[in-house]
Amino acid sequence: MSQAIIISDRGSGVTTFLGLLYAALVRWGSRPEEGFRVHASPGSIRALKDIYACLMEGHFPSEAVEYRRTDLSFVLGYSSLGRGWLSAPHRPSELALHVTSLESIAELQGQGFVWDQGLRERLxxxxxxxxxxxxxxPVDPAALTERSFHPWRKFDAMAGSALxxxxxxxxxxxxxxxARIHPIVVLTKLxxxxxxxxVGTLGGIVPSPIATAARAAWGEDLLxxxxxxxxxxxxxxxxxxxxERPLxxxxxxxxxxxxxxxRRVRRRQTAAVGGWEPEYPYNEFESLLAHLQKLSDRVGDPVASPA
Ligand SMILES: Nc1nc2c(ncn2[C@@H]2O[C@H](COP(=O)(O)OP(=O)(O)OP(=O)(O)O)[C@@H](O)[C@H]2O)c(=O)[nH]1
Ligand SMILES: [Mg+2]
Structure with missing residues (x-):
């Protein structure tokens, strides 16, 4: 099974993101044509459901849900009953996603050997x-050196160290x-x-073409x-x-x-799965899931160097 990690700084919106990812997985899972689904330990599924339930009640999850970020892992893969299994041209692949704090990865810098098996898997x-x-x-890159941007510079240093x-x-x-490493950047709290x-398509919160060249250029300029x-x-x-070039x-x-x-999280009615869901950009999550599905096939073999 291939491994993937989701890394984030404190307060950067990861819990909310995971709740939305769960909402998207529920909708994604209702599509008849797909066998690529989420599996998780009962503990992780419970945490994801709790976060989702919180959003559905209109609250941000930080106010109500407790979980240790390092404990959360789930697997995206083809269910043995799904059509994806039957139609896959080669063996079905799975991608284990581990939620990890940036500090816990960055702190390993300089350590000769990582004793923690979970962290080794993540690495x-x-x-x-x-x-x-x-x-x-920061709006103005020239202001980066200012004292007020110290936390941002620290985030940059930690993200650089982790990578x-x-x-x-x-x-x-x-x-x-x-091998090659496939970076994905998710801008939270857009x-x-x-x-x-x-500017361009990335800044607009209206549905926009995903992963366009303009978006990549905007992102690279930002980085x-x-x-x-x-x-x-x-x-x-x-x-x-x-x-690889980040997506x-x-x-x-x-x-x-x-x-x-x-402040309350807005809900909307959804025809796709029936009932209600939080208001969020499903198209973005759908594209992210499709990309992870593609990667789970491509990075399955650790010695492969995908084109
Ligand atoms: N406007 C807006 N606010 C958000 C969004 N996501 C998160 N927030 C705000 O950011 C706060 C932190 O979000 P969380 O999802 O709990 O962030 P976190 O990274 O899990 O935070 P910690 O677990 O405390 O490190 C929330 O309480 C909200 O106030 C978003 O998409 N839009
Ligand atoms: Mg959190």
Whole structure:
């Protein structure tokens, strides 16, 4: 089974993102033509359901749900009964997604050997999903050196370290030396992206073509100008394990104020699965899932170097 990690900084919206991912998986799973589904331990499924239930009640999950980020893992793969199994041209692949805090990965920097089996599994990931909080992105790159952007610079340093560690870990593994790492960036809280940065298709929260060249260019400009350490690791040439060009997806929830002035997550009716769901960009999550499905087939063999 291939491994993937979802890494995020504190408060950057990962819990909300996971609740939305669960909502998307429910809708995705209702499609008759697909056999690619989520499986998880009862504990992880319960946590995902609790987060989702919280959003459905109109609250952000941080207010009600407790879980240790490092405990959450789930698997995307073909169910043996699904048609995907039968129609797959080769053996069905699975992708285990582990939710991990940025600190726990970045802290491993400089350690000779990683004793924690769970962390070793995470470091073997050829797919890395980095969450970037859109509300924190500095509008003016020239202001990056200012004191107020210290947390942002720290985030950049930690993200760069985490990616570098993945690269080192795979390079020193004989089986993975020729592998490639597939970075995915998810911009969370897109509704809070500063208006000055709302250009092209990425900044618009209306449905937009996914993974267009304009989106990739916007993202690369953002990384190069505002997350220089992360960008440096992603683009470093040399003889190490190479990173693919990052793919960009976005996440947000509709927010409204109740009559008492309380912030609430908006819900909408959905014809696709019947009933209600939180207001969020399903098309983004659908594309993300389709991409993960594709990657689960491509990174199945650790020595493969996918085109
Ligand atoms: N407007 C808006 N606010 C969001 C969104 N996602 C998260 N937030 C806000 O950010 C806060 C933190 O979100 P969480 O999803 O709990 O973030 P987290 O990364 O899990 O946070 P920790 O577990 O505390 O590190 C929420 O309580 C909301 O106030 C979003 O899509 N839009
Ligand atoms: Mg959380």
């Amino acid at each position: 073997a990931s050829q797919v890395v999903v980095l969450l970037v909080d859109a509300s924190r992105i 570098a560690l993945l690269e080192t870990y795979q390079r020193t593994d004989r089986l993975r030396r020729r 509704d809070l992206l500063p208006s000055e940065l709302r 190069a100008s505002r997350l220089p350490q992360t960008w440096g690791v992603l683009t470093e040439g040399g003889h190490g394990v190479q990173f 960009w997806f976005t996440s947000w929830v509709g927010v409204e104020s109740s009559s008492e002035g309380e």
